[in-house]
Amino acid sequence: MRAWALRTSTAQFDSQAQAIKRKVVYPVVMHALMILGVLLVIFPLAYAIILSTQAPSEYYQIGNLLPGSHVINNYTTAWTRANLGQLMINTFIVALIVPIGKIALSISAAFALVYFRVRGAPIILAILFLTHLLPLPVRIVPTYELLTQIQWVNTFQGLTVPFLASATGVLLFRQFFRTLSLDLVDAARVDGAGPFQFLFRILIPVSRTNIGALFLIEFIYMWNQYLWPLLVANSIETRQVQIGIKQLVATDSVIEWGVLMAGTGMIIIPPLLLLLLLQGTLMNGLTSKEDI
Amino acid sequence: MHSSSFPSRWLPYLLIAPSALLVVIFFIYPALQSLYLSLYRVNLVRGQYLYVGLENFERLLNSQEYINSLVTTGTFTLFVVVVGLSLSLLLALGASQRLRGFSIYRTLLIWPFALSPAIVGAIWALITDPTIGVLTNGLKSIGINFNRVTSSSDAFLFICIAATWNMLGYNVIFFLAGLKNIPPELLEAASLDGANVWVRFWKIVFPLLSPTTFFLLIMNTLYACFEVFGLIDVTTQGGPGRATNMLIYKLYNDGFKNINLIGSASAQSILLLIMVTTLTLLQFRFAGRRAFYR
Numbered sequence: 001m002r003a004w005a006l007r008t009s010t011a012q013f014d015s016q017a018q019a020i021k022r023k024v025v026y027p028v029v030m031h032a033l034m035i036l037g038v039l040l041v042i043f044p045l046a047y048a049i050i051l052s053t054q055a056p057s058e059y060y061q062i063g064n065l066l067p068g069s070h071v072i073n074n075y076t077t078a079w080t081r082a083n084l085g086q087l088m089i090n091t092f093i094v095a096l097i098v099p100i101g102k103i104a105l106s107i108s109a110a111f112a113l114v115y116f117r118v119r120g121a122p123i124i125l126a127i128l129f130l131t132h133l134l135p136l137p138v139r140i141v142p143t144y145e146l147l148t149q150i151q152w153v154n155t156f157q158g159l160t161v162p163f164l165a166s167a168t169g170v171l172l173f174r175q176f177f178r179t180l181s182l183d184l185v186d187a188a189r190v191d192g193a194g195p196f197q198f199l200f201r202i203l204i205p206v207s208r209t210n211i212g213a214l215f216l217i218e219f220i221y222m223w224n225q226y227l228w229p230l231l232v233a234n235s236i237e238t239r240q241v242q243i244g245i246k247q248l249v250a251t252d253s254v255i256e257w258g259v260l261m262a263g264t265g266m267i268i269i270p271p272l273l274l275l276l277l278l279q280g281t282l283m284n285g286l287t288s289k290e291d292i
Numbered sequence: 293m294h295s296s297s298f299p300s301r302w303l304p305y306l307l308i309a310p311s312a313l314l315v316v317i318f319f320i321y322p323a324l325q326s327l328y329l330s331l332y333r334v335n336l337v338r339g340q341y342l343y344v345g346l347e348n349f350e351r352l353l354n355s356q357e358y359i360n361s362l363v364t365t366g367t368f369t370l371f372v373v374v375v376g377l378s379l380s381l382l383l384a385l386g387a388s389q390r391l392r393g394f395s396i397y398r399t400l401l402i403w404p405f406a407l408s409p410a411i412v413g414a415i416w417a418l419i420t421d422p423t424i425g426v427l428t429n430g431l432k433s434i435g436i437n438f439n440r441v442t443s444s445s446d447a448f449l450f451i452c453i454a455a456t457w458n459m460l461g462y463n464v465i466f467f468l469a470g471l472k473n474i475p476p477e478l479l480e481a482a483s484l485d486g487a488n489v490w491v492r493f494w495k496i497v498f499p500l501l502s503p504t505t506f507f508l509l510i511m512n513t514l515y516a517c518f519e520v521f522g523l524i525d526v527t528t529q530g531g532p533g534r535a536t537n538m539l540i541y542k543l544y545n546d547g548f549k550n551i552n553l554i555g556s557a558s559a560q561s562i563l564l565l566i567m568v569t570t571l572t573l574l575q576f577r578f579a580g581r582r583a584f585y586r
Binding site: 027030031033034037038041042044045047048051059060062063105106108109111112113115116117118124127128130131132133134135136137138139140141142143144145146161162164165166170185189194195198220223224225226227230231242245246248249255257260261264267268271272274275276279282283286287 | 297298300303304305307308310311314316317319320321326329382383386387389391392393397399401402403404407408409410413414415416418421423429457460461465469472473514517518521522543544547548554561564568569
């Protein structure tokens, strides 16, 4: 009897100690580890932003992590030297046209493949899938030649049209449409809705999470394009914002770090803001989707 | 094929046509053109196309420079994949804990995804600058000399670290999504059965995450082979020597800076195509038709 009592009390003691471990020690250790990890990820950018405010005399003092005196000077210099205003407008045009066009074309093709009888559907899918195997670098020389032949160098067509077709989009929406209940389309047909009413009133609204996630990923992808714009957009009317970075690096002799980091700080704002805004949509778009 | 489809005969083809047309014009035609050009020696100035069979390929595979590029790219890819994926998985595992205040860590970890390789190049060039860089000076104070401008191995390591950091955000996003899809009841049940954290990770979490891991493996490889171009172009430009002259950088220089090497550049494209195809087919073989986000 006493032995039994003793056992329970140590058990209680144990569970209490474990509860403390679980509720106090564990979260504290985890928080400490996470803060360390986050600092590792954030430090380079934070340092770059601090440096974007400093004059050369300030950043040549090694380890000077204080905000400097050259904020306005650095930012205006970067803005005018790389023509960032114009470059940002140019890049916005491309980074909006491509995701919107890609989503429209993908939904259209996926809609056809899922809700119509399409003869040769496997062949069509196989052809679309080829885009997966043929990323731009493996066909860059002839694609560039093609662009010169049709005189699309230094045009927005040249920057956007080659990116519009996407197996990614078609397969994504096809996959999503197939998880939807067939009752949806039956109900729509009983109500006398035509294919386009069904597409615009039902299919597109229920796909908004996927549309949002794809838009975010494609916007960031296009905003960050480098190689293709370097080749095909050399005029000031079409030059893209990432090439501005190269311009800021390639000054005569010594890199003006303050100005370069100021330019960096401005160029990253649009994609960062959009990511913050659509972060939830992206995570939902990635998790709600069922595998096929 | 299900019965719930709309009856139109021609409408579906009209809906597919724009995508199909673009694929033919901008994907299939240039790829065939690549294949064609890779068999020729091209002189653009004289407009001469001389059929040389597989000579371009033979030359590449026998050239020290190409093999060097291939090995550099391979080592770099291995670094990005192994170090990058392990680190991201650790961070994602930490951030996915159901503890108060942890959602903020999720936001703070994923943002490097929004930064381009060129931007990341500029930022890491700053912190590793031989004179003013905080990292280089920090290392100097503990007796380590790091100079990405003069030392080949330091330059290579610099590209590896910057690229890995660049991909962290993307990797963490997908790992977080993958972890969220693992039913918590499964882990609780295992926990009640006495499985410790280590066992739960290797027996439950890791296997269930494998489609995500495989998908990320492919995406990181593609990044290391292609997207890294901007990072190299704003920093090392392939140097010092040829220490960071990755395949894509060499392809760019041969295809667009040297007018006589178009045949060779096309052959390089075809070799890249073979590598990418092999990888993508492997993805399908092992991971099935999974998420297709870029």
